[in-house]
Amino acid sequence: MNSRIKYTGIFLAILLLGLIISCSESSDSGETTSNAGGSGSNCPTKTCGDFSSRAAAQATYDSNKSCYKNLDSDSDGIACENLK
Known part of the structure; x- marks a missing residue:
């Protein structure tokens, strides 16, 4: 029973870590500015x-x-x- 709780905790920790990484990557790519470089780019407007x-x-x-x-x-x- 104790090992089942241990593996459940490890599984949840890995799942949470994956979720954090996934959210971090999607917020980085969603941070864009609008300019002549095209949508979806991180170029400043000049x-x-x-x-x-x-x-x-x-x-x-x-x-x-x-x-x-x-x-x-x-x-x-x-x-x-x-x-x-």
Whole structure:
């Protein structure tokens, strides 16, 4: 009888641990921001208006081209061409 209680406790502990891990992973993936990087991504929203120079926008774009692809409207690799 004592071993049955012991195994039930172990089973419940493993089940609880799995539930905690599952909830933790789902809350991480559900934390998104809406932006041009697409829904479901964790990219911060940045536009050319957020930068005072093209060099600053280019540095941000170069740091993660898929995340900040909206800074390069014509996809030529140059961010915010309208800035000086």
